[in-house]
Amino acid sequence: MIAFARPDLSELEERYLLEAFRSGWISSTGAFVERFEREFAAFAGTRAAISVGNGTVALHLALLALDVRPGDEVLVPALTYVATANAVRYVGAEPVFVDVDPETWCLDARLIESAVSRRTRGIIAVHLYGHPADMDAIERVAAAHGLWVIEDAAQAHGARYKGRPAGSLARAGTFSFYGNKIFSCGEGGAVTVDDPQLEARMRLLRGQGMDPQRRYWFPVMGYNFRLTNLACAILCAQLERKQEILTRRKRIFGWYRELLGDVAGIGLPPAALWAEPAPWVFSITVNEGVFGCTRDELAAKLSAEGIETRPFFVPLHRLPFYRRESAARGDCLPVSERLARRGLSLPVHDGIGPGEVEAVARAIRSSARAVRRLVLAGAGKDEALAHRG
Numbered sequence: 177m178i179a180f181a182r183p184d185l186s187e188l189e190e191r192y193l194l195e196a197f198r199s200g201w202i203s204s205t206g207a208f209v210e211r212f213e214r215e216f217a218a219f220a221g222t223r224a225a226i227s228v229g230n231g232t233v234a235l236h237l238a239l240l241a242l243d244v245r246p247g248d249e250v251l252v253p254a255l256t257y258v259a260t261a262n263a264v265r266y267v268g269a270e271p272v273f274v275d276v277d278p279e280t281w282c283l284d285a286r287l288i289e290s291a292v293s294r295r296t297r298g299i300i301a302v303h304l305y306g307h308p309a310d311m312d313a314i315e316r317v318a319a320a321h322g323l324w325v326i327e328d329a330a331q332a333h334g335a336r337y338k339g340r341p342a343g344s345l346a347r348a349g350t351f352s353f354y355g356n357k358i359f360s361c362g363e364g365g366a367v368t369v370d371d372p373q374l375e376a377r378m379r380l381l382r383g384q385g386m387d388p389q390r391r392y393w394f395p396v397m398g399y400n401f402r403l404t405n406l407a408c409a410i411l412c413a414q415l416e417r418k419q420e421i422l423t424r425r426k427r428i429f430g431w432y433r434e435l436l437g438d439v440a441g442i443g444l445p446p447a448a449l450w451a452e453p454a455p456w457v458f459s460i461t462v463n464e465g466v467f468g469c470t471r472d473e474l475a476a477k478l479s480a481e482g483i484e485t486r487p488f489f490v491p492l493h494r495l496p497f498y499r500r501e502s503a504a505r506g507d508c509l510p511v512s513e514r515l516a517r518r519g520l521s522l523p524v525h526d527g528i529g530p531g532e533v534e535a536v537a538r539a540i541r542s543s544a545r546a547v548r549r550l551v552l553a554g555a556g557k558d559e560a561l562a563h564r565g
């Protein structure tokens with residue numbers, strides 16, 4: 177059995193967790209919270225980082241701090257995890273979907289202009305499957321329309337855009353530390369920010385809105401979005417081991433690229449010249465006409481061989497609670513649709529060695545061959561021969 181994901185936890189995480197537990201500081205105050213926030217800000221290249229309960233809450237907090245309100249619109253890519261758009265709805269605003277760029281799988285800056293309306297307030301750019309969005313191009317259009325940009329870097333720990341770290345490229349960056357992420361504490365998140373005023377507002381809203389100078393005085397209605405010292409203890413260990421964790425995952429990416437690069441009909445994950453993608457999950461595309469079977473058929477075949485995979489996200493305009501608004505706008509999102517149909521993510525974690533990658537690659541190659549044999553035996557002989565890898 178090759179699992180899709182698992183957290184990379186060592187004795188160091190165990191030691192720090194126990195230290196936090198024994199200290200009695202198990203809630204959201206404590207030395208590990210302060211240390212994690214300091215070290216994560218340094219990692220993301222921002223003045224501050226604010227720890228929160230999860231990546232969804234990180235987005236929600238950023239939108240609240242930017243004063244997004246009912247009636248506002250926020251542009252989001254159509255292909256992302258549902259939380260990106262849900263956070264916009266949580267503050268009463270409407271997410272407006274923009275198609276993704278086939279070269280990066282992230283928000284297509286060329287399509288932003290036509291989605292901007294009088295009600296648009298900002299843009300959430302998602303670094304999908306670890307590949308950074310083209311932030312300069314997005315920021316240029318945003319600036320022309322007086323919009324802010326948030327980076328949803330939930331999947332992109334350690335990614336770089338033109339040498340700059342994900343999380344430092346916009347007004348605010350948001351991260352998730354869910355169990356399947358590169359750095360994890362089970363459930364957790366963070367917002368990275370440079371602007372001191374925005375930081376102060378986020379800290380206020382995160383802690384029930386309580387005035388830091390006056391206990392039980394709440395100048396605003398806030399939220400409990402805090403992360404515990406226990407979770408931050410685990411994250412401090414993860415950050416201390418960041419090089420080890422990232423290097424191991426990058427090596428797995430290298431093996432996949434080497435073994436799958438020449439399989440006809442299999443597309444490898446994007447890597448723009450200006451990008452250093454984060455080694456999150458290894459995402460491929462299956463061109464069924466060339467490969468010989470669909471993404472879902474391949475996933476079923478791999479599953480039968482004990483290899484867990486994940487299909488790409490369902491584009492958000494297809495979900496029941498976004499469908500009506502999207503149809504009313506007349507959304508046309510062909511690249512998101514195509515990627516969602518073809519995309520498949522392969523396992524990347526500390527239990528994956530060269531043997532596992534070889535097993536996955538072998539299973540993929542044999543799926544192609546099995547189908548081709550069938551085609552060769554039938555009518556599509558020329559077609560199958562033409563596409564032999």
Ligand SMILES: Cc1ncc(COP(=O)(O)O)c(C=O)c1O
Nearest residue numbers: 230231232257259330352353354
């Ligand atoms: C792009 C993106 N945004 C937001 C989130 C939400 O993070 P969480 O699950 O920690 O709430 C995720 C989680 O996978 C994500 O992938």
